[in-house]
Amino acid sequence: MAGIDVAIVGATGAVGDLMRQVLLERKFPVRSIRFLASAKSAGKTVEFAGKRYPVEPLRPEAFEGVQIVLSSTPSAVSREYSPLAARAGAIVIDNSSAWRMDPDCPLVVPEVNAAQLQHIRKGIVANPNCVAIPLCVALKPLHDRWRVKRVVVATYQSSSGKGAKGLADFEAQLQAWVRGEPIPPPTAHRGQLAGNVLTLDWTLDTNGFTEEENKVIQETKKILGDAEIGVCATCVRVPVRVAHSEAVTVEFHQQPSVDEARAALRQAPGIRLLDERQGEVPQPIHAAGTDWTYVGRVRSDPSHPHSLCLWLVADNLRKGAATNAVQCAEELLRRGIVSPRP
Amino acid sequence: MAGIDVAIVGATGAVGDLMRQVLLERKFPVRSIRFLASAKSAGKTVEFAGKRYPVEPLRPEAFEGVQIVLSSTPSAVSREYSPLAARAGAIVIDNSSAWRMDPDCPLVVPEVNAAQLQHIRKGIVANPNCVAIPLCVALKPLHDRWRVKRVVVATYQSSSGKGAKGLADFEAQLQAWVRGEPIPPPTAHRGQLAGNVLTLDWTLDTNGFTEEENKVIQETKKILGDAEIGVCATCVRVPVRVAHSEAVTVEFHQQPSVDEARAALRQAPGIRLLDERQGEVPQPIHAAGTDWTYVGRVRSDPSHPHSLCLWLVADNLRKGAATNAVQCAEELLRRGIVSPRP
Numbered sequence: 001m002a003g004i005d006v007a008i009v010g011a012t013g014a015v016g017d018l019m020r021q022v023l024l025e026r027k028f029p030v031r032s033i034r035f036l037a038s039a040k041s042a043g044k045t046v047e048f049a050g051k052r053y054p055v056e057p058l059r060p061e062a063f064e065g066v067q068i069v070l071s072s073t074p075s076a077v078s079r080e081y082s083p084l085a086a087r088a089g090a091i092v093i094d095n096s097s098a099w100r101m102d103p104d105c106p107l108v109v110p111e112v113n114a115a116q117l118q119h120i121r122k123g124i125v126a127n128p129n130c131v132a133i134p135l136c137v138a139l140k141p142l143h144d145r146w147r148v149k150r151v152v153v154a155t156y157q158s159s160s161g162k163g164a165k166g167l168a169d170f171e172a173q174l175q176a177w178v179r180g181e182p183i184p185p186p187t188a189h190r191g192q193l194a195g196n197v198l199t200l201d202w203t204l205d206t207n208g209f210t211e212e213e214n215k216v217i218q219e220t221k222k223i224l225g226d227a228e229i230g231v232c233a234t235c236v237r238v239p240v241r242v243a244h245s246e247a248v249t250v251e252f253h254q255q256p257s258v259d260e261a262r263a264a265l266r267q268a269p270g271i272r273l274l275d276e277r278q279g280e281v282p283q284p285i286h287a288a289g290t291d292w293t294y295v296g297r298v299r300s301d302p303s304h305p306h307s308l309c310l311w312l313v314a315d316n317l318r319k320g321a322a323t324n325a326v327q328c329a330e331e332l333l334r335r336g337i338v339s340p341r342p
Numbered sequence: 343m344a345g346i347d348v349a350i351v352g353a354t355g356a357v358g359d360l361m362r363q364v365l366l367e368r369k370f371p372v373r374s375i376r377f378l379a380s381a382k383s384a385g386k387t388v389e390f391a392g393k394r395y396p397v398e399p400l401r402p403e404a405f406e407g408v409q410i411v412l413s414s415t416p417s418a419v420s421r422e423y424s425p426l427a428a429r430a431g432a433i434v435i436d437n438s439s440a441w442r443m444d445p446d447c448p449l450v451v452p453e454v455n456a457a458q459l460q461h462i463r464k465g466i467v468a469n470p471n472c473v474a475i476p477l478c479v480a481l482k483p484l485h486d487r488w489r490v491k492r493v494v495v496a497t498y499q500s501s502s503g504k505g506a507k508g509l510a511d512f513e514a515q516l517q518a519w520v521r522g523e524p525i526p527p528p529t530a531h532r533g534q535l536a537g538n539v540l541t542l543d544w545t546l547d548t549n550g551f552t553e554e555e556n557k558v559i560q561e562t563k564k565i566l567g568d569a570e571i572g573v574c575a576t577c578v579r580v581p582v583r584v585a586h587s588e589a590v591t592v593e594f595h596q597q598p599s600v601d602e603a604r605a606a607l608r609q610a611p612g613i614r615l616l617d618e619r620q621g622e623v624p625q626p627i628h629a630a631g632t633d634w635t636y637v638g639r640v641r642s643d644p645s646h647p648h649s650l651c652l653w654l655v656a657d658n659l660r661k662g663a664a665t666n667a668v669q670c671a672e673e674l675l676r677r678g679i680v681s682p683r684p
Binding site: 150151152154156174175178191192195196197198199200204207208209217230231232234236238239240241245247249258276277279281282283284285296297298299300301302303304307309311 | 492493494496498516517520533534537538539540541542546549550551559572573574576578580581582583587589591600618619621623624625626627638639640641642643644645646649651653
């Protein structure tokens, strides 16, 4: 069948697993596919479209003939292997943070800045941070009309942001916590998450912000293509399995009314606008498993004349990672940057 | 023994229960004490200082001879009974929201504005909202030196904000959730809290903010005594049992350095300043059961030239309610507004 020769790197992780699923859901035209992972996954197999595939070790030769690589690995692995895949002729859509701020790598949310895919200088497209993606999906239609000046965001991030290991750690903690037993020492999170919230679930950078907060701050400006936007972030891990929530306060150069902002959000791609006056509000349990950025609680900020508040929720593994990567792959086809092989 | 004649109203609730405990912990000079509650608690008894007391029905006559009433009831009950207690000669320290914005009722956080206790015109002192109390404890030393211009706060509020009923609801949800069973319909929270976060766990007001958010917005200005402060709040319920957390961004008229702000916070009453560079950060599981407002993550806001970010956590039932009320009672004695009887 005509289509694209694809490889998934980090195929056995939480995001890699979903990349495989999302390719099928969205009927991505796959001609051939291979699944790569670290030596730890040797001997595993995965199913794709009714067929079993071995999980192959991540080696430079594994990229031969591959056109698009969907990669979700730790940054150190990505720094080594993504350039090798690119050198072998593939375009890598890379979910790690390794390439995001590289001026030669576009950082793409298709609803926001798909045109950046015309400038792939290193063969690598960076898939943004899972907080920055839905934030930019929601800000884009507002930024286009009223220009964003400053964003203050506080997050409510789920355990699955740390992947399958995070979820397993959280589950073990939960089981003990609800029984009133001692919480086992954390194995992925940096403390007790069951019945608690953690702002230091990420490494602290020298500027007092965590690495996660600095990603949100920097990537939001790059994705929206406006270095003058001020961004302030507090990232917090909460005891939720899947989907990240964000409390967002946005200052504009020109002030939209709440109704105008709602109208712009309602028409924007990727967004489901909910109306709290109808009792509807974005929630992790509803967003999990979907590809939408749910936006609600749109209201005028009483503390500033040109500011609005929003509440948004999106599935961090799907729109925050796997779905966004597959959407980037679809854009590469649509733009003729990658062409199906017979 | 010489001391104060005290009554606790709402004695069988989560906060009433703690008011009793905190009076003992802080060795408040109690001459006599009575415990009042709605008819639902008829026949119950409570222990105080090794003695059992009947829970008496809430009736106007029950306040005879009482000097200080510590009250934690729904607002409708407070609107009816607190004026009756005041008419009977008591000073009521009222934890409901009924009197907080009444210009004739001081709204007191002792570390911040104890002097307001000199102006008790209606016999009622209002105990502030559980988010506003630690927020004002943390803002006060900064406001005094650099004057707060604007506060943007996003909260992470525990189930116990809805009292014993909230905790029972959360517990039932949790037990089902960890077993993968269907979540029982909520009985106190307004949706599934186990594994989820809720921004509509409070009634929505007409301005698009919830009642809880509007309390934080209004009470913060009244407690700090500065109507010009802009406040924006997003209140969110998270699956935590006890202690509320707050992500706070504060703009000042004059900018403190991070070190200056830390020094001011470290010396301020009621605050435990934690240093994230030492791996210490405020967490609900550590704040629960204490009377401190834990402050951490003090950092310079990259999105604004005169702005700092903070992260704070306090026990919503203790400093956010019972302890603050008992501290107000202590202030009444210290100032000679109420005097021990022989």
